[in-house]
Amino acid sequence: MEIIIMAYIHKYLKALGREVKRGRPSVTVSAGTKRKLIRLYLDEGLSIREVTARLGIASSSVRRRLKAAGIERRSKAPRPMRKRKVSLHIKGDSSNTILK
Numbered sequence: 001m002e003i004i005i006m007a008y009i010h011k012y013l014k015a016l017g018r019e020v021k022r023g024r025p026s027v028t029v030s031a032g033t034k035r036k037l038i039r040l041y042l043d044e045g046l047s048i049r050e051v052t053a054r055l056g057i058a059s060s061s062v063r064r065r066l067k068a069a070g071i072e073r074r075s076k077a078p079r080p081m082r083k084r085k086v087s088l089h090i091k092g093d094s095s096n097t098i099l100k
Contacts, residue, residue: 027068034069037062041071048073 013020029037040051048066052059066073 027064029065029069033065034071037066037069037071041066 010020036055037051040046040054041048046054048059048062051062055062063073
């Protein structure tokens with residue numbers, strides 16, 4: 001029911017020539033929040049997951065606030081190489097698994 005009402009209101013306002021924005025409202029970041037983000041994310045080098053734990057907010061909120069504050073996100077650190085099991089099928093050899 002609520003969706004139908006919102007669609008009707010949207011059509012009505014559009015017919016009046018009013019601009020209607022859909023979606024999430026823009027985020028404004030206060031100076032204090034920006035300082036916290038700079039200290040935690042840039043100065044201390046914490047990950048987004050660690051910043052969320054410190055601030056007690058969702059990771060999507062941290063990413064949105066970083067973007068709104070004009071702070072570029074770091075690229076993800078490369079994952080370490082994992083050892084894989086490789087099987088060699090040699091007739092008569094029971095030790096056919098090695099780590100590479």
